Amino acid sequence: MGSGAVRERLYLFDTTLRDGAQTAGVDFSLDEKLEVARLLDGLGVDYIEGGYPGANPTDTALFSEKRTLDTARFTAFGMTKRAGRSVSNDPGLQTVLNANSDALCFVGKTWDYHVEVALGTTLDENLVSIRETVTAGVTSGRETMVDCEHFFDGYKANPAYALACARAAHEAGARWIVLCDTNGGTLPHEVFKIVSDVRRQIPGTHLGIHAHDDTGCAAANSLAAVAAGARQIQGTLNGLGERCGNANLATLIPTLKLKPEFAAHFDIGVTTEGLQGLTHISRVLDEMLNRNPNRHAPYVGANAFATKAGIHASAILKDPRTYEHVPPEAVGNKRRVMVSDQGGKSNLLAELERAGISVAKDDARLDRLLEVVKDRENAGYSYEGAEASFDLLARRTLGSVPAYFEIDSFRTSVERRQNAKGEWATVCEAVVKLLVRGESRMSVAEGNGPVNALDVALRKDLGVYQPYISDLRLTDFKVRILNGGTEAVTRVTIESTDGDGDVWTTVGVSPNIIDASFQALVDSITYKLVKSGAPAP
Numbered sequence: 001m002g003s004g005a006v007r008e009r010l011y012l013f014d015t016t017l018r019d020g021a022q023t024a025g026v027d028f029s030l031d032e033k034l035e036v037a038r039l040l041d042g043l044g045v046d047y048i049e050g051g052y053p054g055a056n057p058t059d060t061a062l063f064s065e066k067r068t069l070d071t072a073r074f075t076a077f078g079m080t081k082r083a084g085r086s087v088s089n090d091p092g093l094q095t096v097l098n099a100n101s102d103a104l105c106f107v108g109k110t111w112d113y114h115v116e117v118a119l120g121t122t123l124d125e126n127l128v129s130i131r132e133t134v135t136a137g138v139t140s141g142r143e144t145m146v147d148c149e150h151f152f153d154g155y156k157a158n159p160a161y162a163l164a165c166a167r168a169a170h171e172a173g174a175r176w177i178v179l180c181d182t183n184g185g186t187l188p189h190e191v192f193k194i195v196s197d198v199r200r201q202i203p204g205t206h207l208g209i210h211a212h213d214d215t216g217c218a219a220a221n222s223l224a225a226v227a228a229g230a231r232q233i234q235g236t237l238n239g240l241g242e243r244c245g246n247a248n249l250a251t252l253i254p255t256l257k258l259k260p261e262f263a264a265h266f267d268i269g270v271t272t273e274g275l276q277g278l279t280h281i282s283r284v285l286d287e288m289l290n291r292n293p294n295r296h297a298p299y300v301g302a303n304a305f306a307t308k309a310g311i312h313a314s315a316i317l318k319d320p321r322t323y324e325h326v327p328p329e330a331v332g333n334k335r336r337v338m339v340s341d342q343g344g345k346s347n348l349l350a351e352l353e354r355a356g357i358s359v360a361k362d363d364a365r366l367d368r369l370l371e372v373v374k375d376r377e378n379a380g381y382s383y384e385g386a387e388a389s390f391d392l393l394a395r396r397t398l399g400s401v402p403a404y405f406e407i408d409s410f411r412t413s414v415e416r417r418q419n420a421k422g423e424w425a426t427v428c429e430a431v432v433k434l435l436v437r438g439e440s441r442m443s444v445a446e447g448n449g450p451v452n453a454l455d456v457a458l459r460k461d462l463g464v465y466q467p468y469i470s471d472l473r474l475t476d477f478k479v480r481i482l483n484g485g486t487e488a489v490t491r492v493t494i495e496s497t498d499g500d501g502d503v504w505t506t507v508g509v510s511p512n513i514i515d516a517s518f519q520a521l522v523d524s525i526t527y528k529l530v531k532s533g534a535p536a537p
Contacts, residue, residue, distance in 0.1 A: 010226065010256060010266040011207065013047040013178075013234040014040050014249060016285070018077050021051065021239030025291075030058050032288055034065065039281050040237070040389045040520045041072040044270035045249070048112040049075045051106060051309040054095035063099040071269065073102035073143065080108040080133040080146075083121035087136045097136060103143040105178075106133050110165040111154030123161060127168045134172035145176035147210060147234075152179065152186040155194050166202055176208045176232050181221060184214025184244060188224040195228035204229030211247045214240060218247035223255065226262070237285050238297070254299045258326045272330075278330035282502040292476050292495070295501060299331045303502060307335075307350075348373075348394075355391045359398055369397045379509060380489050386507035388496075388527040389520070395530070402536035404465055404529050407522065408433040408440070410457075412514055430454040436463040437537045451477065458521055468532045469525055471499035479513060492516040496524045502531070 017033050020026065028036070035049060040048050048069070051059030053076050063076055078096030081087055088094070108130045109115045115126045130146060137144030146169035148154075154162040166177045179195060186194075191209070198207060209225035209232070211218040222233050233256075239248030256262045257275050282300040286293045295302040298463060305328040328335050335354060348370055352359055359366065372393065373383060383390040395401045410432045419425045430453035433442045443460035447453030459469055476495035481488045490513045497503045506529055508519025 001351075002192065002388065004400055007256045007267045008231065010268050011047070011073075011208075012249065012268055012270070013049065013231040013232055014045045014050040014236065015077075015210075015234055016040070016236040016240055018049040018051045019242070019246055020236035020250060022241045022242040023245070024242075026240060026289055027060065030061050030065070033062050034067070035235075035288070036285065037067065037069065037072075037074065038343065039284065041069045042274070043253075043277065044268070044274045046269050047103060047495060048072045049077050049103070052077045052096075053094030053099040053101075054078075054092055060095075063101060065100075067100075075105050076101035077107070079106050080126075080129045081136075083119060083125045083129055087132055093133065095167045095468070097140055101142065103175075104137040104140070105145045105147060106137065107147040107149050107180075108133070108165060108169065109150065109154075110148040110162045111150035112158045112161045114150055114154070127164060130165055130168045131172045134169050134174045137207050138173040140371065143175045144173065145178060145208070146174050147178045147180050147184065149180050150182045152181045152190065152194055153183060155197075156190075157355040159197070163198065165183040166198060170202050170206060175206065177202055177206055178208035178210050178234060179225070179230070180210040181212055181215070181218075182210075182216065184212030185506065186211075186217075186221060187215065188217055188220045190491050192224040192228045195225045195230055199229040205231050208234060209247075210234040212243045213246065213248075214242060216244075218245070219251045219255070222252055223246045226256075226266070238282055238294070248297075250278060250300050251298045253278060254326065258330060275330060276332045279503050281501065283497075287497060287501060288473075299326075300333060304328070305333055305335045326345070352394060352398075352521050355387075355394065357391075357394055357398060362397075365398050369394060372397055376509075380491050381507055381508070381509050382491065382493075386493055386505045386523055388504035389506045389523045392523055392527055392530070401526065401530065402534070404436070404526060404534060404537065405462060406435040408435060410454065410518060412454060414450060428453045430457040432457040432460075434458075436465065439463065450514055451521075454514070454518055455521055458518075459525065462525075465534055467531055468534045469528050472525065472528050473497055473502070474524070477517075482509075492520050494520040494524055496528070498528060504531075 012177060017028060017036055024095055037048050049451055050062050053060050053063040067074060076099040076510050079092060081090045081093045097394055109119055109126055112123055115121060115123055119126060134144055134146060148166055169177045179198065207230040208302050209222050209230045211221040233252060235247035235249040235252055237249055239245040253270055254275060256266060256268050257270060258266040279300040279460055281292055298304060305324055327441060348366055349361060392401055412430045415427045428447050428450045430450065431444050441461050443457040445453050445456035445460055447456050455474060474494055478493045480491045483490055489509060492508045493505055495503060495505045506520040506523035506527065510516040
């Protein structure tokens with residue numbers, strides 16, 4: 001690693017918009033790609049790989065679009081030239097060379113098996129393709145790099161040829177030779193050894209690592225490569241990518257920035273202030289893609305700094321370092337001390353502090369709140385994963401929550417009937433009657449199920465409070481049967497989010513699944529009004 005006296009520069013290459021777009025179910029629009037590029041640029045990554053111009057209309061339009069980035073180099077991706085063609089006679093290569101980009105990244109085969117089987121060409125001809133493609137990129141006046149596809153598998157099979165491919169790129173003038181664990185099957189000790197071997201022939205200041213996560217080692221492999229001398233890390237936000245995904249930059253960036261083993265020796269483009277926006281950026285991306293955030297993701301997950309055991313909560317109140325490896329605020333996350341029947345007063349105090357509810361340690365109302373929590377959990381409620389419902393319960397027990405609206409009644413109906421085409425269809429309707437500032441209102445809505453219909457009806461007309469919930473969206477709905485039989489008690493949890501990227505969960509319990517769902521829906525809206533500072537009636 002570095003000497004410690006002068007920090008070496010590590011470069012971050014984000015391929016969320018190209019490799020990440022190969023994730024099953026992910027399909028970026030042009031506007032979304034531009035927005036993600038803006039967020040990544042603000043974060044401080046060095047390279048943003050936008051896509052493959054010419055491969056599809058979105059990527060072609062993206063590299064024709066006028067962009068303004070502060071520091072990141074917008075990078076076009078493409079293939080090395082096809083065997084048997086000249087650079088000028090390869091339309092795909094020419095499209096990439098003519099793209100509006102700051103840098104170029106070409107993928108080249110480095111496993112002899114793939115060269116002969118996938119490309120159907122000779123090993124020598126593949127070396128010519130790598131050299132001539134890099135030369136063309138350098139001649140265009142832009143920084144050029146080569147992703148050495150299947151490099152680690154290729155090195156294991158034929159180290160001399162894999163190294164020859166890397167040397168061909170370097171000798172032709174490539175700024176970066178990126179060693180790719182394309183199949184994701186290489187382990188950290190192998191990565192360290194192989195990168196160390198390559199470094200004997202190519203300076204580490206020109207080596208990068210591109211790891212896939214098929215063994216769950218992509219982040220570890222990336223760090224092993226840095227330890228062996230590589231100075232560029234490629235990855236994606238939230239670990240997007242085909243199959244099991246790519247190295248997760250939301251994990252790697254804070255590790256590089258906060259862990260002394262790396263922070264003492266290396267500088268990255270992400271500032272301390274930029275790092276504090278990481279959790280927000282991670283959740284904005286999930287929201288954009290309509291994906292549920294991974295609550296257990298390192299650093300940025302909702303449970304990354306969550307504690308349940310009472311003894312742990314007590315220790316955290318005294319000194320957070322007892323059970324936190326880094327401060328959650330450093331990555332823009334929050335500490336969560338879960339409230340449950342396994343917790344005690346320390347859990348309550350920590351969670352109340354997080355919620356901004358001020359109460360003295362010797363306040364007698366705390367004992368009442370703890371008793372209420374345990375009674376309700378005995379009835380089936382669970383507050384350890386429903387922090388918003390706990391927030392409201394605590395406020396009502398210790399003080400009050402504004403009565404923004406009052407439910408008069410609600411009902412749902414499910415009708416199975418034939419449509420105009422003679423096809424059977426299910427129609428769900430909900431009617432909600434409520435009072436808003438003393439004014440009676442009634443909303444009727446249809447949905448693709450009774451809970452959806454209730455949600456739409458409840459949020460249809462809250463009068464003066466409507467602007468406060470305009471960006472509210474439900475992102476997850478879970479049902480758990482707490483005991484057997486048709487008369488079973490049901491617990492429903494609902495996860496919600498808003499335009500700020502905040503995520504919260506509410507809970508409802510009842511023998512009737514619709515009633516339990518409605519409880520959670522009402523809590524979700526009430527919590528949103530409280531957190532938005534909506535004025536009391």
